[in-house]
Amino acid sequence: MARKRAEHGGVLTMEYPEAPGQAASIASQALARMEQMGVAPHPxxxxxxxxxxxxxxPDLRRRMDTLLSEGTSFTETVGEELYNRYFTAQEETDGIASTGLKLEVTLEQMRTLFSSAHAGTEAYNRTLESFSGEVQGAEPQHAERLIATVLDETQRMLATNRALGEELARSSDEVRKLREDLDRVRLEALTDGLTGIANRRVFDATIRDLTHRAARDDLNGLSLLMVDIDHFKRFNDTFGHQMGDQVLRLVARLLQQGVDAESIATRYGGEEFAVLMPNIRVRDAVATAETIRRQVASKRVTNRRTNQDLGCITLSIGVSEYVIGEAIGQFIQRADEALYMAKGEGRxxxxxxxELELRRAGAVP
Structure with a gap:
């Protein structure tokens, strides 16, 4: 099951609940490989x-396996890129900042063009005013020279305006493209790259917003589903990461299809998903979760390349309902404990x- 990740100021802090023996074994493997590859053992x-x-x-594992297979040297730069991509929000923040800066520069260039056009128009107006004053009562020969001067100035003005118009058109296209890029980067920052559904950042922001709304009595209930794919690691190890990715995408799609328009399905991390369900009480949330569980279990996973039937996948789901005034962590923890209970009872x-409350009260074994 995926480890929990909490976001603090753009940094995802990890919690590792492995048993001491398991943690020591993993640490030993990590340090040995780092020494073998000459990677500095800093935090x-x-x-x-x-x-x-x-x-x-799996996303981190897949990327590092690719780098290892390519013989990539794990320099400080590579380490920084991996850390920023998988453990902080820096990559998305940099993308938004870069695109925003380009947009700002282009808009400044457009303002300069407008200023130039305005200055040119004022100069042309002064020429016309001067012509109007001088042409009255002027000798024919002098009037001809004045008219020629105005015609030359008019031609220059037309050429300048034509060039400015072309430049403004190019700048307008650039602004449109940059706005599209900014929208895309922002969307990517909120979307899980593998499954296409909302990511953990959206979950963190949305649960804060919804619990505040619930506290103001703006919602008629707020429920949470914590969803975990059963035996996902074994499936990944047996059939490979590509098939594992297919399973993650399948579950994400069925989650989105299985909830109402107000509910938000997110990838919480690894093979774990979370669904926030505003205006839904816990009993209705359980019914929805049961429908999703049955639907996923009814699907058979097939290797599209070989047509091999890989069997079925199943879900374990924990459900909680927000209690006004409680900490968000308590709300999530109850759903997580219910999920662990589902795992412990056979998945x-x-x-x-x-059911958790009944278990604690001793009403169920």
Missing amino acids: RNYTIWYSYFLDHY NRVVSQM
Whole structure:
């Protein structure tokens, strides 16, 4: 199951609940590989390699396997890029800042063009005013020279305006493209690259917003589904990362299709998903979760390249409902504990906070 990640000021801090023996084994593997490859054992690099050997971060694992197969040297630059991509929000922030700066520069260039056009128009107006004053009562020969001067000035003005018009058209196209790029970068910053659904950042922002709304009585209930793909690591190890990616995309699609328009399905991390369900009470959320669980279990996974039937996948789902005034962490923890209970009772099932409460009260074994 995916490790939990909390975002603080753009940095995702990891929690590693492995048992001491398991953690020591993973640490030993990570440090040995780092020494073998000449990677400095400072905290940033250690985080990357520990997470690699933990193998609960398929996106990171896939990228590092590619780099290893290509014989890439794990320099400080490579380490920094991996850390920024998988453990901080820096990559998306830099993309938005870069595009925004380009847009700002282009708009400044357009303002300069408008200023030039304005200055040219004022100069032309002064020429016309001067001509108007001098032409009255002027001798024919002098009047001809004045008219020639005005015609030359008019031609220059037309040429200048034509050039400015072309430049403004190019700048307008550039602004349009940059705005599209900015929208795309912002969307990418909120979207999980593999599954195409909302990412953990969206979850963190949305749960804050929805709990605030619930506290103001703007919602008629707020429920949370924590969803985990059963035996995903074994499936990945057996059939490969490409098939694992196919499973992640399938689950993401079925989650989106299985909830109403107000609900938000997100990839929480690894093979774990979270669904926020505003205006839905816990009993209705359980019913929705059960429908999703059955639908996923009814699908058979097929290797599209070989047509090999890889069997079925199943989900374990924990469900909680927000209690006004509680910390967001408590809300998530109840759903997570219900998910662990579903795992402990054999997987492929939905467990709600009501069952957790009964278990704690001793009403169920």
